[in-house]
Amino acid sequence: MPISSLSISHIRNIQQAELTPSSRINVIYGENGSGKTSLLEAIHFLGLTRSFRTSQFKYLVTQDTPQALVFAQLAQGAHAAKPLGVERQTSGDVRIRYDANTIDLAELAGLLPLQVINTDTFDLLEGSPANRRQFIDWGAFYFDPAFIQVWRGFKRVLQQRNSLLKCGKIDPAVRQVWDREFIQYAQRITELRFAYIEQLIPDFEAILAHLFSGAEIRLNFSPGWDQKVPLDELLGAQLERDIRQGYTSAGPQRADLRVKADGISAAERLSRGQKKLVVSALKLAQGTLYHRLSGRPCVYLIDDLPSELDQQHSRLFCEYLEQTTNQCFITCVDPASLRTVWRPETDVAYFKINAGELVQTH
């Protein structure tokens, strides 16, 4: 559901800002330190009650202010827009209200599915497998309603098993009970991840073909253990090692999505700009698949779109965004490079931000 109006109070250097965004493309521009990323963080806060830049709320809220509040109207097609408000205190209290009801975080995540493309997105290639598992699990969460329960169950069993391992000596009967449950969850979570990746790959390849040429990119999902060996055998064979280490070394907690360019790790092979195109294609593919499955577009927060990209690739990126129905909030320092890329019929709004103050421009 696109945001049809937005009011931001006390997010970083934005004391108070109001905007009426376009349902399609919004370009937010301004000098370094003017508040562009803060505006994207405000939208992220609205969708998830937290920032994508810091895990500590005290850094997100305007300094010396006890609370942040972001309020929006979410468009509902032909029907009247519905209000959504997220308020969070530095003391810890969070209040989420949607259409006159208090809702929880899981309901909020379903209302405003967000995709962020920023410098951290490079972690999808350069970071640890945990980044890629998070990426897969975001998609699997929306892909199959069963995923969240399976994921929670698996986390609980893994924690229990690891606690047992840390104790050193384990009663074989107790271990068998936990292993049985561990294996059931491991198989289920892996099936759901496989199913999601299988659906994602064609979208990823189609988007990549639009944005990128120069190397053959392949995605390869590795579930976290050698599939040729039954997991119960593996857990038994690795028990001594697992006890020494104090954690379970095989299972979905070790899954990864390997990205290769011409058969070599993409993180090692690609240039910075090429990496940006590949990670963006992954994020755009997630949004496309989500839209196809749910019938609803995502909201994209794209920080400094032109950075790392030459003019031709910026143009291709914008062309792709234009073809989708996502609502996009795109930041840049100089809007000149993004002024000429849109088709005349595309609804594009421009906002200039200066010292946290926002004005709509043309």
Ligand SMILES: Nc1ncnc2c1ncn2[C@@H]1O[C@H](COP(=O)(O)OP(=O)(O)OP(=O)(O)O)[C@@H](O)[C@H]1O
């Ligand atoms: N908690 C806070 N309270 C008030 N101001 C803050 C807070 N945290 C950061 N700032 C300031 O907010 C300003 C805006 O930062 P932001 O990262 O949004 O800028 P930007 O426009 O994205 O810059 P750049 O182009 O350099 O990436 C900065 O000057 C920063 O120092």
